[in-house]
Amino acid sequence: MSRVPSRILVCVGLFAATLPVLPQIDENAFRFAALDIYLEAGEPLAAWQFELRESSGRMRVVGVENGDSAAFRDAPYYDLAAVNGGTADHIIVADYSMEPVAELPTGRSRVATVHIQIEGMAEPDYELSLMAAGGADGAPIQASIEFETQ
């Protein structure tokens, strides 16, 4: 009597060993994240450029999205050389708007979202720097930049 359950257990064990390997999503290997980039300017913002780095080189940029303001409704541009440099550990993103001053954002606004793929589960070490910010007349303006992770 006691052999029956043991046989079944053996059978089930062997059967389980023959099961096809189901696709496993190894989320430890790669994951995706989005960084909202905010720029705060005291006067209407017509142009900007920033650089985003990840110090350990585990970041791959997989998309660059437009911001909240209608003045920047199109997707921002990125610097090809920065992305294709080999390590892909940083990206330079920029955009400008030809809208009237009244349509340009003032104060704090999301100017872009950078979509990235990250290797490993360790927390990335992002470095974000504002390279340029300009007003409608093309002159540089004072601004600050920060990011929030989604």
Place this chain on the structure above:
Amino acid sequence: MRAPKLVNELKTIFIVLGCLSVVFFAACAGLGDRSPGESFPQPPSEPAAQTESASGRPAGLEEVVVQPRPREAAAQPAAAGGIAENQSESPLMLEQAIVTAVRGQLSLEVASSQDVLPPTVNAGEELWVIATATQPDTAGDPNEDSSPGSGAMLATYLPADGAIAGHRSELPLPLKHTEVHARITGYVGTVDVTQQFENPFDRKIEAVYVFPLPEKAAVSEFIMTIGERRIRGILRERAEAEAIYNEARAQGYQASLLTQHRPNIFEQKVANIEPGHRIDVNIRYFHTLAHRDGWYSFVFPTVVGPRYNPPGTANPILAVPRAPIRPLTTGAAVQYLRPRERSGHDISITVELDAGVAIEAIESSHYIDQDRTGPDTARVELASRATIPNRDFVLDFKVAGGQIKSSLLTYRDPEHAGQGFFTMMLYPPSDLESLRRHPLEMIFVLDSSGSMNGQPIEQARAAIIRALDLLEPGDTFQVIRFSNNASQFGPDPVRATRRNIARAKQYVRSLDGSGGTHMIEGIRAALGFPHDRRRLRFVTFLTDGYIGNEAEILGEIHRLIGESRIFSFGVGSSVNRYLLERMAIIGQGAVAYLGPRHTGDDVMNDFFERISFPALSDMEIDWGGMQVSDVYPSRLPDLFVGRPVVVTGKFWGSPDEITVRGQAAGEPVEVTMDADGQMNEHGFLPGIWARLRIADLTDRRAWVRDPYGELEGVIKNTALEFGLMSDYTAFVAVDATRRTAGDSGVTVVQPVPMPDGVRYETTVP
């Protein structure tokens, strides 16, 4: 005693194991196609023994052979027609194939990774198509259920041959609309293409669409739009982009991927489109326009024609029927709608035209609405938004003749100090028209394969017959046909006597379209015999170019071309312009098109008008103050009357005066031009140069021995540096802000209509 006991225990184990396996596979079979809550019709009741595999064997459980494929082949995305389980790069692929085989529905046989047969769905087999109510024809079947479609999704069983007698069947598919907006400045077009994908089903899908773009298109931008959010895609090495896309898809992120199969064939994938949701993909490209006799041509192709892939074709472009599974192939598979089926996909085209000089006339392959906004400008729209995308949209515009002259455009690259890019449109001098041409050795090569059946071959025959009438007594000629093999009018070219021409016409009239497209046979027959040096040998190919082994063809032309000149004539509504163009470039000739609105007479009259005057050959260019490099085309073609040549390259120094010297009918000819001084106003030039460089290097892969992949490396680096699509680069975009729920859904391949004038029966296996 212990040994028999062990044997008995093992027997028991195997019996139980066998039973569990059957239960497991049966469960897999059920789960494979169904989601909870769905109700399904019963499969047809024909016994399994009546169905046959692709090889003719009965497709019952006992007879079906499923061969495991190499990992590389498995990594190719699996195709689906209508709706089918996604098998792309999944470890479950083999298991699903086994499950399918167990169900007795399908036979897959893979001969090799380079010779892949499309799977066959046989009559009476199970084919799942989720469809809205059928759209009745205006002359509808009185017995048809004419109740209005509720818009609800229905699971409908269709016979595998697609025969819904007397009905026009409109299938709900993800690609709803293609919007094309082109801006033409001078002879450069910048084109924005928006593909609108919507999910009409009740579960998540991955949409897959194989589509054409112009052969010269330099694809430089890619944006995925979800509502108001616009995500710019990133150009990466192809394998890396594919890996990112597959990872995003598997994890439930919305993503899109654009890859290139040929310079004029692309594949779009959009992952994780939720039920009822829409994702747009925007593609931007630019290209130069073809020019002939004062007419510029803007072309937007709408459908990939069905390709024939001779055995051994690498990366084939398969032509397959709409079916619920995707053929296993190292290339691409285009699924075609059956006669009377419609996809509901329509197209709109708008062209903003700024010719820079007065526009004299505008013509189009389609009905258009045109608004002449100024002497040099116009706005043109495709008249009917519901136009079926089954033939090339061609817009021709003629500019004021007296204002055309050779010109040079330049652009100084701010990122490379001192380096610039130029493009020069070189027109032949008008005094060539006062000279007489040499006698010709004309070789007419006619594609008589199945895809040419019907109107295309009728047009091609008429063209050759007209050309025979235009030969002069001192000329000789030959007529060669090819399909599965090649044959010819006579063993050697014959003199253009009345009697020979009459016999040749009879021969041409007897030719019909059937069989495969073994163009290589036609190439060898046309170029592989001794050249009569007293005559200029012109080889004219009349073909739709519907083949998948373009590289092999171009390599053979390069090997055999000698002193011949190739003039390729694309015959049909949606021809393979990439092949025809490259044949002409390598053959140092020119390309022309014989579309549905043209007659053979018109095209041949025009051609003979060109070749009735001597060409400017053996050209050399004195670049003056410019030092040039990387000039394309790398071999300058002859310059024929009415046919300008566009030369593009890099330069250093200062453009001033350029002198072109050559020979025409044995006489020296010299042309001089000034640079136009419009430096830095032509920012598109680096991209155009890079696209030409990629095209040139891509051709060279066919004849340059490259064991270390150096050509591939140069192509890839050029594409990455200039941000362009190529065989080795791809655009990927991921929306990483949100994961959709559930698995990655099912793959739905967008089937396309057969090109206008091409018969489904003679082209789709």
